[in-house]
């Protein structure tokens with residue numbers, strides 16, 4: 472088996488739509504700044520998946536200098552990453568993510584995020600965990616300036632033709 476970790480952070484700005492964990496928060500007055508939709512939670516998950524398979528990072532596969540990825544739905548990048556992982560001979564055991572932010576309040580949409588992420592990864596919802604915590608007034612997250620996300624993933628070899636366990 473292989474383990475991977477990911478980390479991402481995006482500034483929050485008043486002139487941006489808010490999308491996190493593949494779910495829209497239309498009532499949120501701020502949204503993540505980014506070349507793509509700025510979905511830090513999905514980006515951390517992509518880096519964890521690529522890291523576990525030793526396939527580099529999100530910037531290598533989806534460079535923000537490439538206009539192809541401008542304003543792209545990060546769930547699309549996640550699905551593409553899942554395909555890369557499968558091609559390399561791995562399947563996902565589980566993914567666990569934590570978002571640190573003041574707003575939007577993620578808790579009411581946690582199940583929607585799990586469903587969206589699991590669908591993009593083409594795995595059971597039971598294998599996808601999303602947690603949210605607040606900055607408690609400390610640091611840039613606590614001041615509401617940014618969203619930070621962490622992810623950990625476990626990959627399992629697909630057996631026939633797969634990598635070593």
Ligand SMILES: [Zn+2]
Nearest residue numbers: 479510511514
């Ligand atoms: Zn990002």
